[in-house]
Amino acid sequence: MTNTNPARGMRDFLPSDVRKRDFVIGVIKDVYEKYGFEPLETPSIENLDTLTNKYGDEGNQLMFKILKRGEKLQQELAEGKIRDENQLSDLALRYDLTVPLARVVANYRNDLPRFFKRYQIQPVWRADRPAKGRYREFYQCDVDSIGSTSLVIEAEQIGAVCEVLERLGFDDFEVRINHRQVLTGLLEVAGIDEDKYSDALVAIDKLDKIGVDGVIRELEGRGISASGVSPILEFAEDDADTDLTLSVLESLVSESETGSEGARDLKDLVDLFENGSGTRIKVDPTLARGLSYYTGAIFEVRVPDLAGSLGGGGRYDGLIGMFGKEDVPACGFSLGLERILVVMEEREMFPSDLPSSSADVMVTIWNDESVLESLKLAGELRSAGHRVLVYPQADKLGKQFKYADQIGVPLVCVLGDSEVEEGTVSVKNMKTGEQTPVERSRIVDAVKGIS
Amino acid sequence: MTNTNPARGMRDFLPSDVRKRDFVIGVIKDVYEKYGFEPLETPSIENLDTLTNKYGDEGNQLMFKILKRGEKLQQELAEGKIRDENQLSDLALRYDLTVPLARVVANYRNDLPRFFKRYQIQPVWRADRPAKGRYREFYQCDVDSIGSTSLVIEAEQIGAVCEVLERLGFDDFEVRINHRQVLTGLLEVAGIDEDKYSDALVAIDKLDKIGVDGVIRELEGRGISASGVSPILEFAEDDADTDLTLSVLESLVSESETGSEGARDLKDLVDLFENGSGTRIKVDPTLARGLSYYTGAIFEVRVPDLAGSLGGGGRYDGLIGMFGKEDVPACGFSLGLERILVVMEEREMFPSDLPSSSADVMVTIWNDESVLESLKLAGELRSAGHRVLVYPQADKLGKQFKYADQIGVPLVCVLGDSEVEEGTVSVKNMKTGEQTPVERSRIVDAVKGIS
Numbered sequence: 001m002t003n004t005n006p007a008r009g010m011r012d013f014l015p016s017d018v019r020k021r022d023f024v025i026g027v028i029k030d031v032y033e034k035y036g037f038e039p040l041e042t043p044s045i046e047n048l049d050t051l052t053n054k055y056g057d058e059g060n061q062l063m064f065k066i067l068k069r070g071e072k073l074q075q076e077l078a079e080g081k082i083r084d085e086n087q088l089s090d091l092a093l094r095y096d097l098t099v100p101l102a103r104v105v106a107n108y109r110n111d112l113p114r115f116f117k118r119y120q121i122q123p124v125w126r127a128d129r130p131a132k133g134r135y136r137e138f139y140q141c142d143v144d145s146i147g148s149t150s151l152v153i154e155a156e157q158i159g160a161v162c163e164v165l166e167r168l169g170f171d172d173f174e175v176r177i178n179h180r181q182v183l184t185g186l187l188e189v190a191g192i193d194e195d196k197y198s199d200a201l202v203a204i205d206k207l208d209k210i211g212v213d214g215v216i217r218e219l220e221g222r223g224i225s226a227s228g229v230s231p232i233l234e235f236a237e238d239d240a241d242t243d244l245t246l247s248v249l250e251s252l253v254s255e256s257e258t259g260s261e262g263a264r265d266l267k268d269l270v271d272l273f274e275n276g277s278g279t280r281i282k283v284d285p286t287l288a289r290g291l292s293y294y295t296g297a298i299f300e301v302r303v304p305d306l307a308g309s310l311g312g313g314g315r316y317d318g319l320i321g322m323f324g325k326e327d328v329p330a331c332g333f334s335l336g337l338e339r340i341l342v343v344m345e346e347r348e349m350f351p352s353d354l355p356s357s358s359a360d361v362m363v364t365i366w367n368d369e370s371v372l373e374s375l376k377l378a379g380e381l382r383s384a385g386h387r388v389l390v391y392p393q394a395d396k397l398g399k400q401f402k403y404a405d406q407i408g409v410p411l412v413c414v415l416g417d418s419e420v421e422e423g424t425v426s427v428k429n430m431k432t433g434e435q436t437p438v439e440r441s442r443i444v445d446a447v448k449g450i451s
Numbered sequence: 452m453t454n455t456n457p458a459r460g461m462r463d464f465l466p467s468d469v470r471k472r473d474f475v476i477g478v479i480k481d482v483y484e485k486y487g488f489e490p491l492e493t494p495s496i497e498n499l500d501t502l503t504n505k506y507g508d509e510g511n512q513l514m515f516k517i518l519k520r521g522e523k524l525q526q527e528l529a530e531g532k533i534r535d536e537n538q539l540s541d542l543a544l545r546y547d548l549t550v551p552l553a554r555v556v557a558n559y560r561n562d563l564p565r566f567f568k569r570y571q572i573q574p575v576w577r578a579d580r581p582a583k584g585r586y587r588e589f590y591q592c593d594v595d596s597i598g599s600t601s602l603v604i605e606a607e608q609i610g611a612v613c614e615v616l617e618r619l620g621f622d623d624f625e626v627r628i629n630h631r632q633v634l635t636g637l638l639e640v641a642g643i644d645e646d647k648y649s650d651a652l653v654a655i656d657k658l659d660k661i662g663v664d665g666v667i668r669e670l671e672g673r674g675i676s677a678s679g680v681s682p683i684l685e686f687a688e689d690d691a692d693t694d695l696t697l698s699v700l701e702s703l704v705s706e707s708e709t710g711s712e713g714a715r716d717l718k719d720l721v722d723l724f725e726n727g728s729g730t731r732i733k734v735d736p737t738l739a740r741g742l743s744y745y746t747g748a749i750f751e752v753r754v755p756d757l758a759g760s761l762g763g764g765g766r767y768d769g770l771i772g773m774f775g776k777e778d779v780p781a782c783g784f785s786l787g788l789e790r791i792l793v794v795m796e797e798r799e800m801f802p803s804d805l806p807s808s809s810a811d812v813m814v815t816i817w818n819d820e821s822v823l824e825s826l827k828l829a830g831e832l833r834s835a836g837h838r839v840l841v842y843p844q845a846d847k848l849g850k851q852f853k854y855a856d857q858i859g860v861p862l863v864c865v866l867g868d869s870e871v872e873e874g875t876v877s878v879k880n881m882k883t884g885e886q887t888p889v890e891r892s893r894i895v896d897a898v899k900g901i902s
Contacts, residue, residue, distance in 0.1 A: 002500055004558035004774050007542055010494035012555050014562060015569070018490035034833050036810040036840030039469035043461035043588050044495065044544075044574065045515070049453055064496070065518040067540050069578050077539075080531045088528075088539060089518050091458055093495075104463050107455035111465060113858045115843050117809075118466070123495065127520050137494050150844035152822055159830070272823060323455050358568075359487040371603055372723060379610070382485050389487030392566050393601035407564045 009136030019354055024340055025121055027167050028141045035160040037119040037143050042100040048092045054099045062126045065089035093125040097142045098319065098332060105146055106323035115147040133342050144332035146320055151265065154297050154315065155272040157333040161301060161311065162280050164335065169349045170303060173310065176284035177299045179266040182249055183288060185259015189252065190228025198292060200224050205288035212237055236286045242270060245283045269297055293319045299333065306343055311335035356408035359389035361447055366416045367394045374415050377425065384444045405430055411450060460587030470805055475791055476572055478618050479592045483570040486611040488594050491569040493551040499543045505550045513577045516540035544576040548593045549770065549783060556597055557774035566598040584793050595783035597771055602716065605748050605766065606723040608784040612752060612762065613731050615786065620800045621754060624761065627735035628750045630717040633700055634739060636710010640703065641679025649743060651675050656739035663688055687737045693721060696734045720748055744770045750784065757794055762786035807859035810840035812898055817867045818845045825866050828876065835895045856881055862901060864894065
């Protein structure tokens with residue numbers, strides 16, 4: 001017999017799962033729109049050329065590629081003419097939402113406004129080894145702003161993400177921010193070779209997990225002298241307040257032009273959060289973020305009880321232009337839907353009024369002759385705005401009540417022989433068990449009153 | 452330079468496209484929920500085994516298959532060990548939403564209610580030749596009811612689909628219905644060989660397009676005697692009313708037990724639409740629908756200005772059980788999102804208040820020093836529920852107005868030096884061009900009043 005589980009790393013979402021996902025997506029969408037981001041959707045499938053070599057070696061390996069179609073392929077295979085994977089595929093599933101955005105910006109330049117702020121909430125696919133919380137199909141909830149280098153962009157994106165998390169009920173998240181130019185400045189001043197920057201950043205980014213000694217060991221293991229970097233590591237571990245951190249960073253990179261520029265930028269950004277949301281912001285001098293394409297401010301949202309981040313992003317002024325002729329400044333923030341859901345599930349953060357069923361009322365079916373009466377009643381209740389389930393067939397009333405109870409419908413309208421005769425409907429409250437006769441002509445108002 | 456178009460048969464949806472799609476999906480979802488259907492989502496990728504041989508030869512060929520991953524594949528290729536397509540793929544993109552539903556029903560039997568009514572609005576993928584209105588990624592909007600053979604199921608699904616289309620503004624659609632058992636009865640009585648039934652149905656289904664003579668020619672071309680079928684073809688072309696059609700069908704199949712059962716079922720179904728929605732229903736004795744798995748009532752929604760249908764469905768009591776041990780009765784209706792959108796676009800049916808921008812208000816940026824003031828104003832407006840765009844950078848006011856106009860924001864709040872000094876905000880109505888100074892402390896209410 002066929003295996004009926006979803007494919008490896010894939011998930012089915014039963015109704016209660018979908019409701020939770022839709023609730024979170026709804027809040028994210030609503031807040032993103034409140035910040036003036038506009039919706040964009042791109043196809044799941046992209047030309048392989050569009051995606052290849054945009055995510056490094058790992059990305060190339062983790063991409064789901066689509067087999068070419070047609071008789072020619074089968075013939076060439078049979079003849080032994082195909083000796084390389086590259087001959088087999090011309091399409092792939094998107095790996096993220098950023099490269100497709102870059103393609104869209106290049107392709108519709110004339111249809112898009114000068115500053116394009118878009119949000120995109122869609123699945124992406126990665127053939128990663130499945131693990132707890134890591135799936136092969138998962139949703140990214142991205143905002144990106146194209147066309148301006150102004151820090152207003154960063155401030156607004158961070159503001160939007162904070163509002164999303166607050167509206168979902170998170171009260172202990174932190175937005176860590178740092179700046180790629182400051183990191184470059186630190187490495188420059190520490191006298192590290194430019195071709196080792198990326199290795200050094202990977203090591204520094206791990207401070208949280210492996211501590212100062214761990215980072216130093218890793219740096220040395222990669223042939224990088226740690227002496228110039230250890231002051232910032234030790235300082236970072238002290239978890240100083242934002243003002244002190246900014247001034248220490250400023251002085252540490254004062255010999256580097258790039259670094260000083262970055263430190264000024266970082267300070268200006270922090271100043272845009274003077275009050276309120278400012279309490280969420282924390283400058284983290286060792287935050288580096290994996291992707292190599294960042295060029296300015298970088299950010300990451302964390303909560304204490306999750307090892308990874310809920311999301312992150314930053315400025316990447318080089319990437320969006322890759323499909324066009326000129327560079328286009330850009331900055332983006334991506335929230336991971338699955339990560340948010342995992343924490344909300346563990347903390348039981350979903351609102352208690354999230355519906356457990358799609359129906360407010362169930363209408364019973366007494367016998368084959370009364371089906372039309374029941375359908376008419378359902379129609380009237382629907383016209384009045386209620387979500388109404390009709391029990392599908394004539395059955396014992398007890399069975400019908402049991403079913404209503406099982407799927408969580410709060411009210412049942414019973415329309416039996418005696419009710420039809422008397423011109424009434426019995427309304428049963430499934431919570432209290434109470435059953436009240438209501439005049440047929442008053443039923444719509446009565447249900448409105450109870451539900 | 453890389454090609455920046457979407458891949459063949461795929462589409463990008465810019466903001467105005469997404470808003471139209473979301474509007475239609477929102478109505479469909481809302482109505483489906485009003486009828487008590489619950490949301491289900493399944494993964495885009497299924498095990499190839501799950502999908503193979505479920506859609507006939509054509510389906511097998513049009514499926515997007517996913518290339519196996521890893522070094523083993525590359526090595527086997529290089530060694531010339533792979534001579535057949537089947538060695539290359541273990542996964543595929545879903546081809547419809549019905550087979551995944553069947554898998555889900557088998558897999559979660561104990562978690563699902565006895566009668567499971569689900570809706571599912573998700574994309575499916577077919578490597579079909581792209582044509583006008585035919586894409587390789589497109590959305591299906593399905594309702595299916597599992598677990599009951601009662602005609603209440605059919606009646607409720609047809610009711611839901613009618614309400615969707617009415618709410619979208621369609622006033623000229625028709626739900627054609629027929630019954631597989633009636634068709635079988637007709638073929639039985641006409642003395643056609645059972646192994647020719649499926650060929651015969653394909654021909655009969657074309658009556659609309661090729662007329663009686665065309666169908667007869669096609670039947671004869673397939674070696675099927677047309678004499679027994681021509682009476683029903685000629686009758687069908689007359690477009691008689693429902694009562695007459697039902698009684699003619701009843702008498703034509705009276706010699707067939709299967710046919711008579713179907714005719715009774717069809718009549719009982721029509722009786723459930725006595726009034727109101729009944730005017731949408733039309734019994735079409737030559738409606739056959741392509742898929743071989745239907746077992747009872749079949750339906751199709753049509754509008755005069757579209758060659759194909761907006762959607763269709765029917766009862767298929769054998770399919771859902773295919774992954775389990777026993778048969779499970781089921782009936783489903785699928786609306787094609789793209790078809791609906793094409794007609795709505797051509798007829799300009801979208802509501803005029805569909806937003807053209809994600810923002811109600813834009814806040815200007817006067818200079819680098821006033822950024823914080825502008826962000827604060829935006830924050831207050833957002834707290835009051837407005838959707839607010841902040842112009843991303845300090846710029847000439849004229850440029851900022853031009854941008855607001857271009858993206859369709861109706862109101863602009865200007866916060867310049869003089870305004871900050873005077874404690875005011877100038878509110879510009881982009882439609883009238885009128886600009887009104889408003890006290891800073893009253894701005895939130897003022898915007899609420901205007902927008």
